Amino acid sequence: MVEFTYTVKDPKGIHARPAGVITAELEKYKSEAVVIVGEKIVDLGKVMPFIGSGIKQNDHLTIRVEGEDEKVCAEALKKAFAENL
Numbered sequence: 001m002v003e004f005t006y007t008v009k010d011p012k013g014i015h016a017r018p019a020g021v022i023t024a025e026l027e028k029y030k031s032e033a034v035v036i037v038g039e040k041i042v043d044l045g046k047v048m049p050f051i052g053s054g055i056k057q058n059d060h061l062t063i064r065v066e067g068e069d070e071k072v073c074a075e076a077l078k079k080a081f082a083e084n085l
Helices: 016-026 047-051 070-084
Strands: 002-007 032-037 040-043 060-066
Touching: 002 070, 016 047, 016 070, 032 070, 040 047, 060 070
Parallel strands: none
Antiparallel strands: 002 060, 032 040, 032 060
16 A cells, blocks of 8 residues: 645645546556545545545645555656646
8 A cells, every 4th residue: 555645736626627637547557546635535536526525725635545556556646636636
């Protein structure tokens, strides 16, 4: 398991475009990932729950990646979060 944290910078918080980009990035890998914000745990493999998670600007997220390519996947997701959210 690999975890990293991210603070949301987008003034709109999570919305369709960044959610779609991040979910599409995850689909390239065999690993699974969740985002944890407060008490919520959201599957990053499903775009609609991710959009509906209510993530706002300045929220602190923990992203947990598990699977056979978790290290490479986590690095790709870090980049996707930084570039899109």
